[in-house]
Amino acid sequence: MGLEKKYDRDTLVIKVTGELDLVVADEFRRVVDPELERRQVKNLVINLNGVSFIDSSGLGVILGRYKKLLQTGGKIWIAEPRPPVRKILELSGFPRIMPFFDSEKQALEAVREA
Amino acid sequence: MGLEKKYDRDTLVIKVTGELDLVVADEFRRVVDPELERRQVKNLVINLNGVSFIDSSGLGVILGRYKKLLQTGGKIWIAEPRPPVRKILELSGFPRIMPFFDSEKQALEAVREA
Amino acid sequence: MDNKIKLEFSSLPDNVALARLVIAALAAQMEFTLSDVEELKVAVSEAVSNCIIHGYDNRPDGLIVLEAWKSLDRIKVSVTDQGKGIEDIGKAMEPAFSTKPERMGLGFVFMQSFMDDLEVDSKLGQGTMVTLTKKIDSSQAQLRTSHN
Amino acid sequence: MDNKIKLEFSSLPDNVALARLVIAALAAQMEFTLSDVEELKVAVSEAVSNCIIHGYDNRPDGLIVLEAWKSLDRIKVSVTDQGKGIEDIGKAMEPAFSTKPERMGLGFVFMQSFMDDLEVDSKLGQGTMVTLTKKIDSSQAQLRTSHN
Ligand SMILES: Nc1ncnc2c1ncn2[C@@H]1O[C@H](COP(=O)(O)OP(=O)(O)O)[C@@H](O)[C@H]1O
Ligand SMILES: Nc1ncnc2c1ncn2[C@@H]1O[C@H](COP(=O)(O)OP(=O)(O)O)[C@@H](O)[C@H]1O
Numbered sequence: 036m037g038l039e040k041k042y043d044r045d046t047l048v049i050k051v052t053g054e055l056d057l058v059v060a061d062e063f064r065r066v067v068d069p070e071l072e073r074r075q076v077k078n079l080v081i082n083l084n085g086v087s088f089i090d091s092s093g094l095g096v097i098l099g100r101y102k103k104l105l106q107t108g109g110k111i112w113i114a115e116p117r118p119p120v121r122k123i124l125e126l127s128g129f130p131r132i133m134p135f136f137d138s139e140k141q142a143l144e145a146v147r148e149a
Numbered sequence: 150m151g152l153e154k155k156y157d158r159d160t161l162v163i164k165v166t167g168e169l170d171l172v173v174a175d176e177f178r179r180v181v182d183p184e185l186e187r188r189q190v191k192n193l194v195i196n197l198n199g200v201s202f203i204d205s206s207g208l209g210v211i212l213g214r215y216k217k218l219l220q221t222g223g224k225i226w227i228a229e230p231r232p233p234v235r236k237i238l239e240l241s242g243f244p245r246i247m248p249f250f251d252s253e254k255q256a257l258e259a260v261r262e263a
Numbered sequence: 264m265d266n267k268i269k270l271e272f273s274s275l276p277d278n279v280a281l282a283r284l285v286i287a288a289l290a291a292q293m294e295f296t297l298s299d300v301e302e303l304k305v306a307v308s309e310a311v312s313n314c315i316i317h318g319y320d321n322r323p324d325g326l327i328v329l330e331a332w333k334s335l336d337r338i339k340v341s342v343t344d345q346g347k348g349i350e351d352i353g354k355a356m357e358p359a360f361s362t363k364p365e366r367m368g369l370g371f372v373f374m375q376s377f378m379d380d381l382e383v384d385s386k387l388g389q390g391t392m393v394t395l396t397k398k399i400d401s402s403q404a405q406l407r408t409s410h411n
Numbered sequence: 412m413d414n415k416i417k418l419e420f421s422s423l424p425d426n427v428a429l430a431r432l433v434i435a436a437l438a439a440q441m442e443f444t445l446s447d448v449e450e451l452k453v454a455v456s457e458a459v460s461n462c463i464i465h466g467y468d469n470r471p472d473g474l475i476v477l478e479a480w481k482s483l484d485r486i487k488v489s490v491t492d493q494g495k496g497i498e499d500i501g502k503a504m505e506p507a508f509s510t511k512p513e514r515m516g517l518g519f520v521f522m523q524s525f526m527d528d529l530e531v532d533s534k535l536g537q538g539t540m541v542t543l544t545k546k547i548d549s550s551q552a553q554l555r556t557s558h559n
Contacts, residue, residue: 091369205517
């Protein structure tokens with residue numbers, strides 16, 4: 036279980052591994068929020084390839100970052116959600132407010148072209 | 150979880166998958182004993198590659214078949230035990246009474262040469 | 264053979280994963296599809312998370328009790344806390360309603376849409392019990408059995 | 412943070428795997444090595460199997476209670492049945508002793524050699540409680556932490 040962060044130019048890329056429940060959501064907040072503020076990040080790519088489970092606590096932490104970024108004109112890009120996780124994200128209407136990509140590379144290309 | 154049986158000439162090969170505890174030990178007995186009797190099996194190769202866990206119930210069912218075969222001059226050959234399972238088998242002295250092989254093929258060759 | 268289990272644990276966030284694990288293990292012994300098991304895990308995760316976050320306001324020393332009854336065609340799960348209770352259950356169950364600003368108000372929505380039955384029992388200052396039931400889709404079950 | 416859990420289940424053979432799963436999940440939250448977790452699983456598997464096979468003579472309707480206490484440096488697990496009890500604990504714990512001819516008499520041997528402490532409490536006709544303790548090898552723990 037864990038979070039890996041890296042930068043692709045100004046874009047923050049967070050790779051999540053494990054089950055995105057309240058425990059990992061909390062960790063996500065603690066790792067990502069200081070980055071968003073300190074580095075004035077505009078684009079956040081979340082790679083969900085390693086996530087086997089998500090519930091409303093996990094959705095909440097993503098939506099919370101979405102709202103934060105909205106205030107500064109930033110965006111979230113979702114990469115590589117696996118089927119069960121994708122289903123929950125779709126059920127909750129996430130694709131209407133943030134784009135989904137089958138690979139992190141495609142997400143980063145879309146960020147650059149945006 | 151489960152048991153697969155096949156024959157290589159007169160040798161019965163049982164491939165076990167899952168956790169070899171009291172539940173699977175019971176299944177093992179139900180599947181193997183009728184074969185030993187009906188087909189007068191002399192050699193039983195047990196492929197443990199798919200076994201992630203074994204306890205004394207699992208050991209007991211193997212030892213029980215060993216004793217049955219001893220009466221008819223038969224033998225047990227252990228193939229492909231993974232490290233944690235191998236450790237328990239070794240602790241319990243199994244290698245002293247039945248040979249271990251890194252592959253099922255090697256075990257079957259040894260049977261033929263015996 | 265019917266099977267009933269009871270799991271008691273403290274309101275530590277780590278224990279939500281434990282509750283999911285136990286429920287998934289029980290469900291795996293039944294004829295549920297993989298997608299059924301996923302849905303059950305989400306529903307139980309929501310119910311247990313609510314005990315911690317709302318019932319006990321994130322205090323780790325509360326008691327949570329998870330009970331599960333397996334029968335041939337369904338699993339029933341109850342999740343109980345002795346926390347602060349829900350003031351207005353009708354309101355609490357509305358989509359997007361939450362008493363915590365950072366939460367989405369989707370917990371009860373998921374429990375309702377992923378389970379066949381949801382019952383909520385709560386008394387202010389005494390605690391909350393949520394009972395979830397999921398049935399095996401018998402057409403699917405037959406499909407799975409015939410594949411064995 | 413200390414964590415205590417309690418799991419109650421009936422003496423169905425399938426539930427032995429459930430007990431192992433719960434214990435492995437708790438141990439995985441601690442600084443145990445993989446091999447420690449394997450040993451713990453074997454010990455718990457033996458204790459729970461004994462409740463079913465000996466305590467309840469394979470009747471599926473007996474109650475088994477598994478309790479586990481996690482602390483910083485150890486896990487303590489108790490397994491209790493209300494079954495027939497052990498007549499002579501000293502004898503029962505001897506290697507190769509078993510009251511059932513098809514069994515190996517290795518259960519207590521494994522519990523003893525895989526755990527740091529083993530206590531057995533039993534009353535004929537009333538039941539048996541086995542308490543297992545496993546400590547974290549602190550040299551190993553440091554090794555693991557420094558690898559994170
Ligand atoms: N176990 C509980 N104890 C106290 N209040 C609860 C409990 N479960 C739910 N609630 C109340 O119901 C509301 C809605 O719950 P839910 O739909 O799960 O959304 P969320 O958890 O996102 O707030 C919560 O905000 C809370 O006020
Ligand atoms: N929970 C229990 N209830 C009653 N008797 C037990 C229990 N656990 C162990 N025993 C007794 O102790 C003996 C030795 O146990 P053990 O070392 O686990 O070997 P085995 O299970 O192979 O018999 C058993 O044969 C049984 O007579």
